[in-house]
Amino acid sequence: MSTSYLIKNVAVLGGTPSDLLLQDGVVRDAADAPADAEVIDATGLVALPGLVDLHTHLREPGREDAETVETGTQAAALGGFTAVFAMANTEPVADTAGVVEQVWRLGREAGHCDVYPVGAVTVGLGGERLAELGAMADSAARVRVFSDDGRCVSDAVLMRRALEYVKAFDGVIAQHAQEPRLTEGAQMNEGELSGRLGLAGWPAVAEEAIIARDCLLAAHVGSRLHVCHVSTAGSVDIVRDAKRKGWAVTAEACPHHLLLTDELAATYDPIYKVNPPLRSATDVEALRAGLADGTIDIVATDHAPHPHEDKDCEWSAAAFGMLGLETALSIVQHTMVDAGLLDWAGVAERMSYAPARIGRVTDHGRPIEVGEPANVVLYDPAATRTIDPSESASLSRNTPYRGMELPGRVVATFLRGKATVLDGKLA
Numbered sequence: 001m002s003t004s005y006l007i008k009n010v011a012v013l014g015g016t017p018s019d020l021l022l023q024d025g026v027v028r029d030a031a032d033a034p035a036d037a038e039v040i041d042a043t044g045l046v047a048l049p050g051l052v053d054l055h056t057h058l059r060e061p062g063r064e065d066a067e068t069v070e071t072g073t074q075a076a077a078l079g080g081f082t083a084v085f086a087m088a089n090t091e092p093v094a095d096t097a098g099v100v101e102q103v104w105r106l107g108r109e110a111g112h113c114d115v116y117p118v119g120a121v122t123v124g125l126g127g128e129r130l131a132e133l134g135a136m137a138d139s140a141a142r143v144r145v146f147s148d149d150g151r152c153v154s155d156a157v158l159m160r161r162a163l164e165y166v167k168a169f170d171g172v173i174a175q176h177a178q179e180p181r182l183t184e185g186a187q188m189n190e191g192e193l194s195g196r197l198g199l200a201g202w203p204a205v206a207e208e209a210i211i212a213r214d215c216l217l218a219a220h221v222g223s224r225l226h227v228c229h230v231s232t233a234g235s236v237d238i239v240r241d242a243k244r245k246g247w248a249v250t251a252e253a254c255p256h257h258l259l260l261t262d263e264l265a266a267t268y269d270p271i272y273k274v275n276p277p278l279r280s281a282t283d284v285e286a287l288r289a290g291l292a293d294g295t296i297d298i299v300a301t302d303h304a305p306h307p308h309e310d311k312d313c314e315w316s317a318a319a320f321g322m323l324g325l326e327t328a329l330s331i332v333q334h335t336m337v338d339a340g341l342l343d344w345a346g347v348a349e350r351m352s353y354a355p356a357r358i359g360r361v362t363d364h365g366r367p368i369e370v371g372e373p374a375n376v377v378l379y380d381p382a383a384t385r386t387i388d389p390s391e392s393a394s395l396s397r398n399t400p401y402r403g404m405e406l407p408g409r410v411v412a413t414f415l416r417g418k419a420t421v422l423d424g425k426l427a
């Protein structure tokens with residue numbers, strides 16, 4: 001028999017404390033708790049629906065030195081996630097039914113959280129021929145999100161065809177918006193600082209031009225576009241405009257873009273090297289405002305593990321990317337909740353309900369109500385912790401928050417009523 005959990009005195013979405021029963025994989029009325037239910041005193045804790053990350057790099061197959069499905073989903077569970085969408089830029093690329101089924105199966109076997117593979121848009125992320133989108137959609141992995149993330153689908157005709165193709169199964173194209181010709185050799189945000197540091201600049205317009213083009217294309221063909229890791233104030237404006245026109249455009253912001261700025265590049269420490277790059281304080285403020293008013297639909301981690309030999313080197317030689325799964329909720333608390341921009345219901349919308357909706361997943365992103373799947377995270381917003389990379393479940397150590405004191409701690413995560421994390425540790 002599986003364990004039942006009676007969670008006492010928990011503030012669901014930060015509301016008035018009540019009791020919750022998780023039994024047989026679903027949320028039940030606490031009054032029906034069996035005598036042998038495991039009791040958790042959740043006084044002071046907030047219950048949120050299991051978090052859903054629409055943008056994770058699990059690196060398997062091919063780069064198991066950086067991360068595996070096992071370790072990446074452990075990090076996810078520790079961060080309060082019950083589902084992650086695994087990006088397609090693996091080796092081999094997830095551009096066939098075979099590879100997406102393999103990733104999906106590895107996720108099931110690991111059991112720490114559900115893994116939904118993202119399918120590549122083009123063969124080998126080559127940007128030349130459409131991958132077998134229909135076969136991936138029809139596979140056991142039931143792919144609905146397609147992305148060449150890491151690369152931009154820069155060919156307008158190919159992007160149009162992809163948007164048209166996925167309409168047949170209600171899919172979405174998640175675009176890594178980066179005009180390649182405007183970003184050749186780019187190392188950091190283009191601005192006064194990049195000139196001073198002698199690092200090639202990644203201009204905001206290279207992101208904004210692609211987002212504007214793709215919003216127009218999505219509207220033209222009547223399809224769904226999702227914009228990955230929005231990083232500039234101008235991008236927020238473009239998405240806001242597209243939404244006002246009623247176009248089916250959604251967008252994500254990453255925790256690091258909500259907190260960190262390009263000033264950190266002055267350290268020349270590649271821990272701060274990420275794509276798109278850290279931008280200005282004005283951009284950070286616009287992202288927070290966009291996330292608060294719903295222009296930016298979701299927070300996605302873009303968890304991008306890299307082994308130390310790809311990060312502990314000179315800036316221009318280092319890989320782009322930073323860890324995100326285990327710190328995302330703390331960064332959102334710090335930048336949005338503690339700043340008075342979002343309440344916990346708003347966090348649930350942006351880190352669980354909306355990402356599940358965009359990814360067309362129905363058993364995650366559900367409210368914590370009787371009869372719903374017991375995908376729940378218990379979070380202590382009053383706790384603080386100092387980030388120690390060596391404590392991460394990830395195989396990689398590239399967190400930009402090393403040594404920082406962050407608010408909040410994930411106390412427990414439940415996947416279909418089974419504890420994946422208890423007392424802040426893997427169960």
Ligand SMILES: NC(=O)N[C@@H](CC(=O)O)C(=O)O
Nearest residue numbers: 057149150274275304320321
């Ligand atoms: N974000 C990054 O800096 N890196 C990602 C690729 C990506 O998300 O574009 C990676 O795969 O390492």
Ligand SMILES: [Zn+2]
Nearest residue numbers: 149150176228
């Ligand atoms: Zn990307």
Ligand SMILES: [Zn+2]
Nearest residue numbers: 087149150302
């Ligand atoms: Zn990514």
